[in-house]
Amino acid sequence: MILASKFIDRERELEFLKEKYDSGAAELIILYGRRRVGKTYLLQRFLSEVNGLYLLAEESETILEDFSERLADYFDDPVLRENPLRNWRAFFAYLAEKSRKRLVVVIDEVQYIAKAHREFLSVLQKYWDTSLSGTKIMLILCGSLVSFMEGVLSAKSPLYGRRTGAWKVEEMGFFSVRKFHPLSLEDAVRVYGVFGGVPQYWADYNPNIDFWENLRRLLLSKGAKYYDEPKYLLREELRDVSRYFSILRAIALGYNRFGQIAEGARIEKNSLGKYLGVLQEMGYVREEFPVTGGRRGIYRISDNLFAFWFRFVYPRKSEIEMGFDVVDEIKEEFNQYLGPVFEEVAKQFLIELNRAGQLPFKFTKIGRWWRRGEEIDLVALNERERKALLVEVKWKELSEREARGILKDLERKAELVGLEGWEKSYGVVAKGVEGKEELKEEGFLVWDLAEFERLI
């Protein structure tokens, strides 16, 4: 694979890999994460720095023959070329033999091997214990089936206790994916709302054409590359997706509490927990609690593409199939959809400011707060210093009057949070805020998109 010149972020991941490399000792690393999140790209980048062997398992009957060929090429071994490895024992024995010096071997899409060759992991375990662990190999197993990979990490797996490191590659944050294209911040928020922090989608986004035209081409027409993406991703991991579909659809429509979801998705309460657990493990759903604590959380779709798709695409599939353009219909609700998306972006923004020491105090916790119909978009706390920052987030241009109204209401709501005796600061984040400077002079914190721009 040829690396495009632009490589964005992933510093912590690269550092993790390099540290393991520098140990010089045998390392068995598990690297995993959602499809299209950039695992292969990261590993290719790492390999371009340290040199090593990249083996991609394909869904084929001839994985071992293919790997033999790759090994024969890499080590320029004519004997191996003539006599391909016959089983996984021979494969690991060969790697052990070659690992007297530091040798990095990446096996990508490892789930395909484990599916076709059930003995793969236990043979690896045996060879790890008897020989590989005493060599200088750095073996990286990479996979995109999150449920499978978490199984590999679990106590029941043959590799339990052997692995020397594991890393789940997560989506990128807004301020990272933003670097893909020179978009206005407003457009970047819209793209983030649809594609989240998944690099592959951003790489496919064309900044030279209009946002909605991009969606038509990538998502909103039959046969488009991501037209059926969530269905495809779920089907890869799960046998029967229908119940998961109902649950995701219910959450996307705004049924967030456990009981509401059961009702909306028409699923018995006593089996809903299991399904939600699986969706959480795969990273498509998360449970959120008020920042000040609470036993009962609300559920949200944590993958923006899923949130967008289940809200806007799935219910319009028959229109799209018939070739209708659904953009105008989606436009009507899209701004409202972006509300929570912008809250998430604002949260990441505050985290960046916090890291840079640009807030009145360092917070150690941030999240939403709600109780009995009242809610505050972002509450950042330092419990030891008893300091709190309370922030409302609005995806719109605010007049000074509106901003004042919001801040006043925030002061009222702050009384309900239970922060008596705490030092409190109040703030607002919006697309734009009229009278920003006056409000700041009065001690409020005010950020708009122009301030975001300064951070980047």
Ligand SMILES: Nc1ncnc2c1ncn2[C@@H]1O[C@H](COP(=O)(O)OP(=O)(O)OP(=O)(O)O)[C@@H](O)[C@H]1O
């Ligand atoms: N750090 C990055 N910087 C710039 N572009 C990236 C980065 N990571 C990923 N990409 C883009 O996203 C694409 C998909 O990444 P990659 O193939 O590594 O994903 P993956 O997690 O291996 O996916 P899959 O599991 O579906 O194979 C890359 O081809 C590249 O265009």
